[in-house]
Amino acid sequence: MNRTLITASRRLLLRSVVRQSSVSRHVITRSLTQTAVRPIFKGIFRSSSAQDTDNKRQVILDQDHLFHILSKSPIAEMRDRAAIINKYGTCPVCDNQEAPKQKPTYDCPECGYPTHCCEDHYHQGKEAHKEICSVLREINEDDHDLRSGRPMREFEFPSAQGFDETVNMANWDMFFYTRSFPSMDSDRSMRHVSKLLTYPISIAAVLHESSPYKYGDQITAEGMRSIAALRTILYPKNRLVNDAQAQVRTETINIYLLGARAEATLPSHIWLQLAYLFPSTPFHIHFIGPDALAPNQEPHMKSVNERLFFTFDNAMYHDYHEKIEKFDPYTDFFFLFSPGIGHHSAREGWKPSIQKALETKCAMFITGYDEADMMNDVTAVEQDYQGEFDWVLKPTVNEYRSLKRDVNLMDLRQTIFANYGIWGIRGKRYDVTHNPEENE
C-alpha cells in the first residue's frame, strides 16, 4: 500500500470507529466536507470533564499498578476499547499475508492491547511490534491514570494573569513554569494536560509576543505584517506611543475555527487559558462546521465571562461567512485544526470555504496530526490556490502539539500527536488599511 492510501484509509477508519456508536446515521447522510477526515480518538475529552467529579470519586486504581490488560481492566471504558479493537482492528501479521485476515484477540502481555489474532502470530510479529509496544504500554498506563480516581492536581489551572506578568511561550515547559501551573511535575501530567491545552495554546503561541515562531525563521515578511496587525489589538499599550486614542479602545478578536469538532467540545475553562494570556483583549471564538454542535443542539452564542464569547454553528463555513458583516485583518483570523484539506474525499468540499477565508485577507492557520498529514494539506493548497495566497507561517513542528500520542484502534501500528505541525497563509493582498472607527 502506498503512503497516500495508508493515510486515506487511516483517516476514515479513525473516524468511523470513534463516531460510529453515537452518530452513525448522521455520519452516513452528511457531506464529507470539513468533517470526515479529521480523526477523533476515543476518550479524548471525557477525561477533562471527569475531573470535576474527581473529588467525589473513590480511588479505585493504585498508582503503582496502573497497567492492566485492556480486556481485563477494572475500568469499563478500557474494556470497551479492547472490544472495539477485537471487532474492527487489524492483526499486523495477517495484514501482510494473502490468507484470510483474523481479528486481533490475543492480548500482548507487555502493553495489554489485543495486538494479534493468536499467540502464533503474536510471536511471529513480536519483533515488529516491539517499538509500538512500549508506546502502547505508556498509553495504557496514562489512560488508566486518568481514570484512576486520584485527585488530578495537574488540571488545577492558574487563573487570570496580571497585566505585568511575563509569560515565556518558547515551549510547554516554559509556558507551564512562567504561567505558574501548580502541579506539572511529571511527563505524564504534561501529556494529560497538553492534550487539552494544545487547542487554545497552539493559537496563543502564534499571536503571543514571545511566540516560538520567529520572523525570518518560520514567519515570513508578509506573515509578520499579519501578526503585527493582530498584536496592535492584543497589546494595546504598545500603541500608546503613536495612537493615544486607540489605547482606550478594546476591540474584540474574532477567531473562526472552521470545521470545528473536538475543539468545540472542550470545557470553557480550557479556552479561558487563551484569554488569560492576553489580559486586555476580549475574544469571540466561532466554532463553525457540521460537527460544531451535538446533533440535538441549535446554533447558539454563549458568554463565558466579560472577555470570552463563543458562537456554535453547524453551518458550512462559506454559508456562515455570509452572516458576518466585515472582516478585518487586525481583529479576525482563521484556525483549522487538522482539516484534511488535501484528503481526496474532502478537498472539493473545502474549496468554497477556503476561498471565502482567503478573500478576507485575514491570516489562516492550519494544523496537521503528523508530517504526512500536514504536507498533504500544504500540497493541496499550493495546487488549488496557486497565486492567491501568501505564506504567513512556513510549515513547522508545533511547539504546542499534544505530547500524548493517540492510537488508531483500527490499526495499532498507527499513532499520531494532535496538532503535530502548524502552518499559515492568507489571501494575497496589495494594501491594507485599518480604520478603527469603522469597527464600532
Ligand SMILES: [Zn+2]
Ligand atoms: Zn493474525
Ligand SMILES: [Zn+2]
Ligand atoms: Zn505489546
